[in-house]
Amino acid sequence: MNSITSLFKSSLGKKFVMAATGLLLFLFVVGHLIGNLQVFGPPELINGYAHFLQSKPLLVWGARLSLLLIVGLHIASAAQLTVMNKEARPVGYAAPSAYGSTWQSRYMLVSGLVILAFIVYHLAHFTVLLPGINGVGDFRKLEVTLPGGDKGRNVYAMMVLGFQVWWVTLFYLVAQALLFVHLGHGLASMFQSLGFRNYVWWPRIECFAKAASIAIFIGYAIIPISIYMRVVGREYADQVRHEVVATTVAPTGKEGK
Ligand code: HEM
Numbered sequence: 001m002n003s004i005t006s007l008f009k010s011s012l013g014k015k016f017v018m019a020a021t022g023l024l025l026f027l028f029v030v031g032h033l034i035g036n037l038q039v040f041g042p043p044e045l046i047n048g049y050a051h052f053l054q055s056k057p058l059l060v061w062g063a064r065l066s067l068l069l070i071v072g073l074h075i076a077s078a079a080q081l082t083v084m085n086k087e088a089r090p091v092g093y094a095a096p097s098a099y100g101s102t103w104q105s106r107y108m109l110v111s112g113l114v115i116l117a118f119i120v121y122h123l124a125h126f127t128v129l130l131p132g133i134n135g136v137g138d139f140r141k142l143e144v145t146l147p148g149g150d151k152g153r154n155v156y157a158m159m160v161l162g163f164q165v166w167w168v169t170l171f172y173l174v175a176q177a178l179l180f181v182h183l184g185h186g187l188a189s190m191f192q193s194l195g196f197r198n199y200v201w202w203p204r205i206e207c208f209a210k211a212a213s214i215a216i217f218i219g220y221a222i223i224p225i226s227i228y229m230r231v232v233g234r235e236y237a238d239q240v241r242h243e244v245v246a247t248t249v250a251p252t253g254k255e256g257k
Contacts, residue, residue, distance in 0.1 A: 015081065044146075075116070118172075134161075135168055173224060176220045
């Protein structure tokens with residue numbers, strides 16, 4: 001028991017926690033992307049998928065709490081490793097950047113912080129549906145009747161209305177660019193921490209990290225871009241916009257004259 005505790009207190013143990021939590025977050029990002037790409041199909045496709053998830057509260061809350069724990073562990077071990085590295089090398093490197101470090105590795109902290117800020121905004125935008133932060137109206141009013149007759153969230157409408165707003169699309173693109181930077185380095189160092197760094201595997205791992213981070217960037221970025229360019233959902237957005245935009249007209253004082 002003592003040896004397990006001391007392992008997790010060591011930098012090796014913390015690197016392992018970072019790698020294991022990073023792997024789980026990567027799997028979530030891939031799964032979430034596959035779910036979101038359904039926006040390129042008819043509205044019923046992504047709405048049916050969202051309803052399927054919402055109708056399994058145990059699964060949804062289990063996943064939410066696990067994600068919270070995983071993100072917490074990932075950030076805590078990153079912070080502890082940064083402190084340990086600083087303590088081990090109180091005087092910085094003579095050169096501006098450590099030998100062998102890639103440009104992506106130098107932006108891990110800043111990219112991680114922007115992704116965290118993005119997730120907070122993203123939850124308010126599409127999960128909590130906080131009115132006033134989407135630049136359109138009140139997304140809580142959007143409802144759809146599903147084939148079985150049940151009422152559900154109109155996720156398709158939220159997406160096609162949400163990404164017609166230029167600054168929302170821009171913020172999502174910036175966050176996805178930083179996710180690309182973070183994954184480009186994080187995926188490779190994850191395999192290194194899990195013990196795969198050798199002459200045979202390392203070139204393949206670097207290649208995989210590059211390809212996966214580029215594919216994820218393209219996959220996520222293509223959604224807001226095609227909605228903003230009105231290639232996806234333009235007519236649907238025009239049909240449902242009145243449901244979320246306040247239609248009360250301010251009194252002019254000339255009524256009844
Ligand atoms: C174009 C990019 C993205 C789109 C269109 C998108 C879309 C959505 C939508 C529509 C929901 C709400 C689903 C529902 O209510 O059923 C959601 C939830 C969520 N998204 Fe995204 N997402 C994007 C990128 C990301 C990224 C990059 C991450 C993480 C790094 C992320 C993490 C989450 C999380 C944690 C939730 C909350 C799930 C829950 O608790 O219900 N999303 N997303």
